[in-house]
Amino acid sequence: MKNSYLFLIFCLIFTSNISLAQTAILKGVILNESNQPVSGAEIMNKDGGTLSDEDGVYVLSIPANEDVRIKISYLGLKNISFKINLKENQEYELNPVLKTDIEQMSEVVISGRERKTVEGITTLDQETIRMTPSAQPGVEGLLKTLPGVSSTNELSTQYTVRGGNFDENLVYVNEIEVYRPFLIRSGQQEGLSFVNNDLVRNVDFSAGGFQAKYGDKLSSVLDITYRRPTQFDLSADFSLLGGSIAAGAISKNKKIAGVVGVRYRDNSLLVNAKETETNFRPRFVDAQTYLSYTVSKKFELGFLGNIAINSYDYEPIFKQTNFGTLTEPIAISVFYEGQEKDKYDTYFGALKGTYSVNENLTLRFITSLYQTQEQEYFDILAAYSLGTVNTDIGSEDLGEVEFQEGIGAQLTHARNDLDALIINAEHKGTYIKNQHQLDWGIKYTSEDIRDRIQEYEIIDSAGFSIRPPLPDFINDQPYTPYTSPIVPFTEVRATNKTKIDRISGYSQYSIRTNVKEHEVWANAGVRFHNWTVSGDGINSHTQTVFSPRAQVAIKPDWNTDMIFRASGGWYHQPPFYRELRDSLGTVRPQVKAQQSMHLVLGNDYSFEMWGRPFKLTTELYYKKLTDVNPYTIENVRIRYRARNNAVAYAEGVDVRLNGEFVPGTESWISVGVLKTEENIDDRGYISRPTDQRLKVGILLQDYVPNIPNLKGYLNLVYQTGVPGGSPSYADPYDFQSRLRDYRRADLGILYVVVDQKNRRKEGNFFNKFKELQLGFEIYNIFDNQNAITNTFVRDVNVKQQYALPNFLTPRVFNVRVGMKF
Known part of the structure; x- marks a missing residue:
């Protein structure tokens, strides 16, 4: 009801x-x-x-x-x-x-959108990003409504694109590549996205087949441009989840301009509503700025700075999850002791110099420094019991566990520390003459990572310590005395000092011309990447890869407004530190770059319906991957095997219809169909962890006709279930069951008290604001139980292993106030 x-x-x-x-x-x-x-x-x-x-x-x-x-x-x-x-x-x-x-x-x-359309780039409106309701508001929250972009975790800003994983997406801010912490998991520990929406002017996104000028990742590019203010402005946004303040200013002589933003977020409202009873204070704060100084009419200097401090204090107390079937309901009750204390401090600074030699030639010089200091400490003892659930509708104990079938315990321990310093120096150039354009660039990167891993897991079932299922621990009693030592079920201990030096570059040619009466755009380019892995106890290893890429778009001279696109090439992802480290913490410098061949065919059809503009975008894609580095997702954390022992493919179709379903507002419906599988050690194809077969996303913006200042925003996502993972030491070929379908609807209601178009009578208090908006949001309005992973529990009585779903957030109410001065 x-x-x-x-x-x-x-x-x-x-x-x-x-x-x-x-x-x-x-x-x-x-x-x-x-x-x-x-x-x-x-x-x-x-x-x-x-x-x-x-x-x-x-x-x-x-x-x-x-x-x-x-x-x-x-x-x-x-x-x-x-x-x-x-x-x-x-x-x-x-x-x-x-x-x-x-x-x-x-x-x-x-028209900025014309160029981006022919390049296969999706442009997102900054105001739509700011107002769309989402448990993780901002750019990433809106990206998840696009076809081909998937995320089954509203607590994370990370996303997968067309079958790739979370580590395969590039992010740029004003042409400067930005990074995220290493140890941080794509889930509860995750705080704010790097991108501060209050500072954004433009957002471009490409889901594949992107140009050579973009870097060395396999899946996607998110290209952000921060705004340059033309006058002083001040804005603030507050909610039960935190708040943000942003300001912009420009000097009288117009030479110095800058924006600065401070954000604070406390996810307690979301996580305290979950099924696990906890003492939980996940707190995240950051400060960010972009400053520009016009030295002369030919030279401009820009500075991007960011400081982020994320604290995660977690003390679980009790959890009960009911699962099973209607005829055989089962519940697991878990009593916790211990706590987790994580901290992630990141510091980022970049200088960008832009020199306009003349009207045709522009040179850019970028240098940046990124440092992250991270700790992941926890000791959590979980004592669990399996039991049957009372299903008597008239009973006062309905839903309670009434009979215990099995007991067990789990102790997890970690003392992980990481300190990483990444330094970049880069030059980019652009030469434009008539309809011809040449882009080039070269970049040097130094990565210095110091990592200590100390973590283990002890599993106890019915009073017996469970040993890992390895040949060293075979139990052949009573025929052979069992003399193996008592050891943790899983254990990782390693100290790594790793250095990676990289040199990369690109060259790209673009042309816009006419073939008879048809307009044609084309570009072709190539990237190279050379990297050397060295460090204490590591045999230095050097590798080089080349990545040719091309795009072509044709706009026929038809009465119908249509554009046809084709793009593709060879894409390489030279391994980052996380991809070099295997499940035992050992750094393997010989890991190759994963390779992906992209082929994308697209069509944009612009038309009018109901007297309003619409556009239908369709893209067919195929990706063939070789030298794949297989991985598993453990507690929303990616664990690589650090071996290039697999091949894979991804194929699908993305369709998006966007336009003014309601006059004056942009809404869209997107549908994505995907299939991605991998073949590990030539054993046959199985689903990859990101095998999202069907995705439907809907974003609706509307207002009440008689009260146009009362607006509504609805964000709907439906995704079929992805593979639920496998227990430690298990063969993934034996665990191909899927999580339940992900269904989520977030609703936002907003009332505009005053804005530039709606002013009050002279002398009214509200006229002190340029904009003032009041509203509320309902996350997960239909209270769907979505699962992110499985916890595997064995019943010693019947020798059966259960996949216990870990549920995400239920329905949550939030209140928001936004203002501009």
Whole structure:
């Protein structure tokens, strides 16, 4: 019944259909050749115009979804004239430089999405990212609604793309590659994403077949651009899960501009609602900034800095999970002692210099330093009992365990420490002449990792210590006396000092031309990567790989607006430290780069429906992988075998329909079908841990017609179950059962008290805010029990082993307040 009320709320919120004037915003700063602001410049279109203020700042509202001619003029300086096409509610920042000696006229339609469409890149709107309800809000939360992107854990910001794993995704911020901690698990311990949504201007995402200019990973690229403010701004967002404050400013002479953001998050609201009774304080805080300084009209210097401190204090107390069947219900009751204390401190700083030699040639120089200090300490004793559950509906003890069938215990211990320092120095260049473009780059990376692993697991069943099922511990009693020592069921002890030196680079050529009346875009390039692994007790080993890649897109001269794309190439992922370390903690320097051959065929069909714009994107893909480094997922942590002893493939189709299902808002429906399997040691193909056969994602944005300031956001995800893993020492070929399907719906209701379009009467208190929004969110509104992994428990009486699901978060309510000044 309670779900029926929630469904009624959903229906009332998401049934509006109203037409509003479609507009977009063009804004920026007008500068002269000396990079001084131009006051009083005219920015005009056919419907009117505006003047830049004393700081050169302008804001112009223009019609959306059509070509608009813009003319910028100032007495004594040459005019600028161009066309621009923006989407509904899109804000586009343009900071033109008016010159005295060059007439600037352009017939090119400025549309960031056109270039990205032909490159197979998905662009996400910053405002949609900020408002979409999710247990992990931000860029990653929205990515999980796209086809081909999967995650069955709302407590994690990590995601898999088209059958890859969590370690195969590139992330860039302003062309600077960023990293995540090593020991941190993709689950409860995980805190904030590196990307601060309050600072974001643009988000681009490619799910495969990406260009040679992007780095050496197998699956995807997330390319973030932080904004450059045109005036002072201040924003804040607070909820029961934490809060964030961000500010942007620019100097009077427009030479120095910067944004800074501070975030705090406490996941107690989410984890305390789980089935395990705990004393739990997962706290995460970070501070981030991007500063730019215009040294001259040809040279700009930028700085990206980030400090993140993540603390994870966990003391489990009790847990009961009911499973089994309706006729034979079974429950496991677990009593805990001990605690876990983890800490992850990361520091990141990068300098980027951009030198515009002339109108055709741009040179960029980037250097960065990343340090992470991590500790993972825990001692947890779990005493469990299996029993039958009371199913008598009239009983007061309904659902309680009434008969114990088996008992056992588990002790887990860890004292893991890691300190890593990564230094990068990089040069990139771009040369553009007419319709030709040449990109190149070279990069040196030094990785210094110091790692100590001390962890073990002791399993006791019915009063007997369970030894690992290895040949050294064969029990042949009573015929042979059993003299093997008592040892932990699993144990890892290692101290590694590892150094990895890398040199990588790329060269890429792009062209835009016409074949008869058809528009054609194409690029081809190649990457190389050379790396050397060395360290204490390690025999130095060097390897080199080359990765050719290409893309082509054609827009036929048809009345129908369609683009056809094809892309692919050979992609390599030289091993990072985690991939070099095997399950026993030993570093294997001879591990090869995993290889993947991508072939992607895509089509974009833009059309109008109900008088509003829509786009249907379809992509077929096939990936053939060799030198695969198999892995298992243990307690949401990836454990590599550090052997290239497998081959694999991934194939599927992704479909996404996005557009204005409700006038003035962008929504989408995405469907992904995937099959990925691997063949380990030539034993035959089995499902990979990320074999997500079907994924459906829906994002709906809406508002109430009579109260347009009352808005709703619905985030729906359905995914079929992935393989549930296998017990320690077990053969994965014997454990191919799947987790239950992942179903989740997050709902957000927001009321805009005041914004730029809706001001109160003069003197009203709320006019002190540029924006003020109040709302609430319901995570997992239908209270589905989703599982992330299995815990395997053996019943000694019947010699049966059960896969016990580890459930994720139930329904949770959250309250949010957002404001801008």
